[in-house]
Amino acid sequence: MEKQKLHRSSRRPAKPEQQPGYGQGVLSALHGHGKERGDITEKINIQKTHQDKCHSADDQAEVNEHELLEQGLQYFEKVEGHVQLKGNGTLLKHLNTVESVGTQKGLPPEGIDILLSCALSGKFVDTVNSRLLKCLIPSSVVSEDAVVKAVSWFCVDQCTASTQVLFVRWLITMFDLVDHKEKLRALYGCFFCSLQDERLCPYICHLLYLLTKKENVKPFRVRKLLDLQIRVGMQPHLQGLLSLYKVYCPELVSLTLPTRVKTFFKNSESLWKAEIMAVRRRNFGSPSVGLQMGFGIKQLPSQSKKRKWNSHMNLPVSSSGLVSHEDVSSFHHLHQDEAFPVELLQTFTQLVQNIHRLQFPAQMGSVLKSPLLLHYINCIKDDSVFLRLNYWMAQVLHEECAWYTGNQHNETEVRTFLDTIANAQQFLQEGFSNCEEFLYKSIPHWNGCYRSQILQLLSWIPLTSFSEMEQLLYEPLGQIFFTSSLYFKCGVIESLKEMLQNWLSWHAFYAVQVNIQDSPMNNTLSGLVNTVCDLIHFVGRISTIALHITNSSLLLHFILDFYEIVCDMYVKYAMPLVVLPPSGVFYPALLSLESVNLNHLCYIMYRYRKNLVAAKENEWNKKCTMWLNINSQTIQEYNQYVLDMVGCLWTSQAFQKDRHPQGIFMDAEMLARTGVENYRNSFNIVRHPALMGHAILFLQQGFGEDKTVNLDLIKGKLWNWYVEYLYKKGMRGLKVFVESSISRISCSSQSHSNTAESCTSVAQK
């Protein structure tokens, strides 16, 4: 019958149980194991009924062990009165069994129940009790009832003080493995009374720290703790418990923690830690699902006292110290349950579960560093939240970070702070308005310090009307741009690219939704388009000049990156605008020495074509009600560019016609002076400086290295092979450009010199 009971109860943990908090992962793993153990017992039953079947030695050993354990447990359950250890062979035998099973495989819940009551009932001497407690490693979970029963033994003082201490330490260690905690929480008062005991006090404090909920914090308890504090003085465990009380009820208790407190509580789990790990490793094979040891030990932010009090770059997250009474009542009315202090917010799951009763921190600035709270403010409508954040951030930026005030700053701190803001903006995908103002104020005085941070912040400046941007941003930024190093220039261009991208994404989201006419600020779409257009022209201007100053392919690369966003505005972001790069960017890119840049330009021109064609189609179909800012001049310019490109790359007709006022037309005399024979028809993808290397390699691969290369050989069939060769070398941009803009009459039988290809330009209406 006992066996029956054991069997049934050992299957119990197979029921799925939900535990909140961080123990969950562990528990679910344990449940899985509980199931497995149930299977084993089932297996044993089967084996017992079919004795004639042969079984492996392993199974046999397991069955033996199991029987031994059962006998041991039966012994401990039935034993009566005071039992001596000396000369008591039975006790010793069973004790050894229980110990070896406990430390190796862990004990089932009912085993723990029996042994726990036994150890605390005072039937045995202390050595036995402590040996029993030390081997109480649960194989799955600890049942709440077992703990409650043990607590009742604990309260009647049958056992010695050292056993009591050991029990509390055991309970702290196994806290997360207790299956339910409601009844345990109901015993809060019981534990609280035990605080008076000097030896128990540190551990009881730790246990209470784990158990305390807001409703447990009562004025009389606060007073008791303070009395205790007067008696024993400053003790870390009391501070720990009181600091939690302060988190829940700041209106009852005030406490300033010394700067050096690292841990509040003594390490309780050391006695069992190794065994728990070993049992877990054995039972699950993966110690990676580690127990969350060291709970209740809180890392306090180290605050240096020497900092001046009104500098506020690093705010700790703490809940508001004051909840007004009317707030409380309305709060209770709405939620029925208490607020959740932000200090206790650790995981995303907690956020989701408590989102309806979460309090904002006392100082809004502290949300910047907490991704969880950033998630939270993202779904909050309350404007005062942003206003508080705004006041704080504006003040800190002005006082602590701005170089125009002439104040002394700690450089690393400023850097970290600016990084934090940049990360928060990235996270929220929006710029803070005070940050924008800070940039407007400080960029005219910028000496390039905190470069990466400022450039990152720059990219989140929201769209505003041009007159303001021109005066506040473009002018000062332009000045610093021209006079700074190449890398700085690249950084600025990249930052402006991101800014454009942010604006465009913003627009893409809002284009559908905002009824622009209704906007109180009279923000018409044309205004938006103009602002975007102005930014692009600004970048075009500074790029042209920068390329004049330093003809660097790195810079060109960044500039082309910018235009890669620009060329796709219409198709990708629904911005009714097509702006071509200025000739000061286009021609240097076309004649660049890097095949990467040339390829990039080809891709960009291909995307421009796509956008222009799409815009044209929409115009004809009258689908588009938007005012289209694409005029015939743009298309004309595009066609000129494409003609020049085709002339340069394909038809060998570069430098011949003066298509563009700033184009690459050259006098025949000048060209003759280069000494290139047949200069008129030589410049194409074979002799283009960015591609000549490829051409030579291509020939060498085809004819062997020793033969002198003659680039003129590449024509006809070889031309086609060469083009294929280029495509294979990663010139995808060239490929799409050639395929879209050059219609080749017949790929197989045409000869290059005939220039049968014709350039298809976008039709001009």
Place this chain on the structure above:
Amino acid sequence: MSSHSARDVKRRRNSAVRALAESSGRRRKIPEDRLGTPIAAATTRHNVTFINTCFSQHGITPARRNTPFRQVPSKRKIPPNTPLLEENSGPEKISSFLRKQWTLYSVTPLYKFSYAKFKDYSKLLSAYITAEKQTGLAVEVGMDLNIKVTFSSLSGLKGNEHDQRAVFIQITSRSAFAAPNSEEKVLWTGCLCCTFGDMEILSCLLKDFTCLPLFLVNGGETLTAMVGTWFQKTFDCCFSRLVISARDLTWMAAMWTGCKLENHMAAIELLFSVPCSPCNLDISYAIHPEDARALWESIHKSQDEVTEEEVNLFMNCLYSHFFRHFKIYLSATRLVKVSTAVASAHCDGKVKLLSEEYIISVLALLTELATNQIQY
């Protein structure tokens, strides 16, 4: 008008993410409608609104858009000399303001500050200070402590009816062995006030905020730090030292010279510091108040406002007079301190109020400076 511009300020949050939340919210709503679930359940649960209905507007200009550098105003109004007459304006408290050295701070608007909860604040702040002093020991709130904090309000410092009442904070200590009726020792005094606050800003504030931009402190730095920290934690505000520029000091010199005082006649003293000398050379320039007033009255025209030209002219006259006698260009030095019979002010943000009659006008000017320092 006020509510409208307030909205403009708060909607300054431009957000693509919000737009995303909005659109996904709508998408989510459609199938639920089909299933017959009430829409309200999808949109709001408890207090938390997941779907944002307010569009954050783009490119909105706030009520007060900061120019890159705020300019010193070219003219200032002379506030009416008579304080707002109200009951319990606390004349004895106002006189306690006089002849004390005050250190100035500017404070951003206080969040959820309530004039009805002064008793709670007193208890919490005194417990906080006690806990700070004995780090590591917890202190029960509301217990009888050696340190007592009193919060009280002072309507006598209001400039007009839009201003919030000033908040007066006093920290007193009672020694444990003192006789029960002995006088408590005042350790620290502070006052948050707003006198003729910027109407534009006041009208933009949300109702949860209280605007008291000027903070005057008399007492030890440690206590100031504790009170300041407590305020920051409790009302989510920021403090910063208010320094007075030389430019503002000249305004003070001119405006305070113009104040008529019947009984008290003290010399007007201007203190200049010469920056380049190895050991700091200070030049003190004292003028007989009647001479100075005669000069100012010959310059000053309007009854209710002072212009920049007038101030410049006044100072230039004083400078040229000084040059005539000592051959020193004071305009090349830095004005550090101004003291008149009305008040004295030092550039590092220390002020002494000397005349009860003109306390409002001095505080009005200081409030303006504090407001300008705050980044709204």
